[in-house]
Amino acid sequence: MLTLKCPCCGVTAEETEFAPGGEAHLTRFGPGTDDQAFADYLFARKNPRGVHFERWRHAFGCGKWFHAARCTATLEVFGTYTAQTSTPPEELVAKIKAKRPDWEGFA
Amino acid sequence: MSNAISILNGASSSDAVKITDSGLRGMITLRGDLDSAQLKSAVSAAVGSDIPAQRKITHGPMGGVAWMSPDELLLLVAYDQADAITAQISEALGAEHHMAVNVSDARAIFRIEGQGAREVLAKGAPIDLSPEAFGIGDFRRTRVGQLAAAFWMTQTDMFELICFRSVGEFMFDWLTNAARDGSLPEYF
Ligand SMILES: [Zn+2]
Numbered sequence: 001m002l003t004l005k006c007p008c009c010g011v012t013a014e015e016t017e018f019a020p021g022g023e024a025h026l027t028r029f030g031p032g033t034d035d036q037a038f039a040d041y042l043f044a045r046k047n048p049r050g051v052h053f054e055r056w057r058h059a060f061g062c063g064k065w066f067h068a069a070r071c072t073a074t075l076e077v078f079g080t081y082t083a084q085t086s087t088p089p090e091e092l093v094a095k096i097k098a099k100r101p102d103w104e105g106f107a
Numbered sequence: 108m109s110n111a112i113s114i115l116n117g118a119s120s121s122d123a124v125k126i127t128d129s130g131l132r133g134m135i136t137l138r139g140d141l142d143s144a145q146l147k148s149a150v151s152a153a154v155g156s157d158i159p160a161q162r163k164i165t166h167g168p169m170g171g172v173a174w175m176s177p178d179e180l181l182l183l184v185a186y187d188q189a190d191a192i193t194a195q196i197s198e199a200l201g202a203e204h205h206m207a208v209n210v211s212d213a214r215a216i217f218r219i220e221g222q223g224a225r226e227v228l229a230k231g232a233p234i235d236l237s238p239e240a241f242g243i244g245d246f247r248r249t250r251v252g253q254l255a256a257a258f259w260m261t262q263t264d265m266f267e268l269i270c271f272r273s274v275g276e277f278m279f280d281w282l283t284n285a286a287r288d289g290s291l292p293e294y295f
Pocket residue numbers: 006007008009010011058061062063064
């Protein structure tokens with residue numbers, strides 16, 4: 001069970017109040033790109049064992065989307081942050097790096 | 108004219124913690140920039156209340172204002188005033204980017220009253236309902252059982268709860284079942 005803090009309404013709530021939205025920070029490949037790039041955009045996911053960035057929606061609360069960084073192996077939540085960004089905040093990346101020195105970093 | 112009635116037309120249960128269909132209530136969804144002075148004055152003119160802080164509800168002489176999300180308020184007013192107040196708000200906001208909609212008939216509203224009202228909700232909502240964590244003035248959107256809902260306290264041991272009208276009957280049954288005499292853990 002995950003406990004996430006919604007950065008939009010400030011609530012710290014358990015998983016069942018939220019809806020998962022899959023991997024975060026995807027680059028969209030649409031019309032005009034080649035088939036392989038489009039297929040990868042649609043189907044290829046990192047699915048790491050360890051640090052992962054995801055989209056979540058506070059479905060039963062304020063209804064807003066946000067981002068979360070967590071570990072897929074331990075379920076440790078490193079932090080949540082605004083949906084209005086295409087990269088995780090630097091402080092958060094630094095915090096994760098301090099906790100997981102072996103992590104290759106956000107790419 | 109059609110004769111509007113609420114989802115269960117005022118039905119109530121008979122246990123110690125009593126569940127009542129509160130009847131018709133005017134509800135207006137207002138979306139926009141909550142920091143805007145124009146929106147503040149429109150709300151204040153409509154219900155006589157300030158804009159509530161995050162996850163709070165405020166009350167004025169003409170109704171209540173609840174914080175729904177960073178860009179959304181819910182105005183609770185008299186049912187027969189809802190259309191007029193919606194129009195009044197739209198007029199006051201003019202060209203400012205906003206949305207005001209009368210959603211009264213899309214919602215159901217229930218009253219949960221009696222010692223143990225907190226525990227009835229705590230059975231279904233995944234949040235801390237202890238007196239230290241939730242009190243008068245707080246407003247929370249969450250789920251009750253598997254239904255989306257929002258509730259607040261009107262006084263000690265009395266809550267009001269809103270949900271979609273389409274699931275109103277199920278909500279009433281759920282709450283009534285959770286409030287059955289002898290079924291409360293008496294934890295709080
Ligand atoms: Zn939220």
